[in-house]
Amino acid sequence: MSVIVSNSKSGLGRFGNAIRFSICSLLTFFCLLFIFWLLVSYWGISYTYTGSLPSGIYVRSEGGITRGALVSFDPNKDDKLKAFLDEFAIRGSKYIWMKKVVGMPGDRIDISSDHVIQVNGQKLCNAKVFRIKPKRDVGEFHLVQYPFTVPSDEYYVLGTNQYSLDSRYFGTVSKRMILEVNEPLLTW
Known part of the structure; x- marks a missing residue:
């Protein structure tokens, strides 16, 4: 009587290892995706990478809209802004935008002789x-006429x-x- 001894755990060998690795990788990816979704939707975590603000991770604040606050806004809620961003911005209006509030309702905005916002x-x-x-060629395009006073409920x-x-243009x-x-929360 003879006994056959095998060092392999299954008859699949390397192919089986590759399948197990692929399945574990996919499960890990989907778990990380789910965690990211939770962070974004439930805890108000967002990120920016465009260079408009320091790249990093931002968290929703309970504070109100004040001068210096960072606000996230949806350009699709304004037809004129949506059209402008779709024409001039590389990423268009399909994403949420984040900017810093520098002008409050009632503030006077102007351009100095050296083209700097005041x-x-x-x-x-x-x-x-x-x-x-x-x-593309759209001819003259003037969305902002300076000087002006920031209207009520606008920033x-x-x-x-x-x-x-940003607001200099739109x-x-x-x-x-x-x-x-x-x-x-964390910027780099």
């Missing part, structure tokens, strides 16, 4: 107005990057478009 006569750092180009928002596409953001106030 709020109530004070020049802002990194807030020079540049010429922007549309994705003038800027990115911290001087080349950010005008104020209405309160009804703002989804939440954010604060940085």
Whole structure:
């Protein structure tokens, strides 16, 4: 009588290991995706990577809309803003945008002789107005006429990057478009 001894746990060998690895990888991926979904939807975690603000992870804040607050807004809630972003922004209007509030209702916004944004006569750092180009020829496109006073329930928002596409070009953001106030959790 002879006994056959095998070192292999199954007859599949390397192929079986590859299948197990693939299944474990997929399960890990879906678990991480579920955790990310929980963080975003339940705890108000969001992120930015566009360069308009410091890249990083932001968390929903219980504070109200104040000067200096970071706000997330949905450009699809305003037809004029949606059309502008779809024409001028690389990412268009399909995503939620996050910017810093620099102008409150009642503030006077103007452009200085050296093309720098002023709020109530004070020049802002990194807030020079540049010429922007549309994705296609649309002729003259003026959405913002300076000087103006920020209307009630609207906010003038800027990115911290001087080349950010923001209120300098598309005008104020209405309160009804703002989804939440954010604060940085981790930036890099």
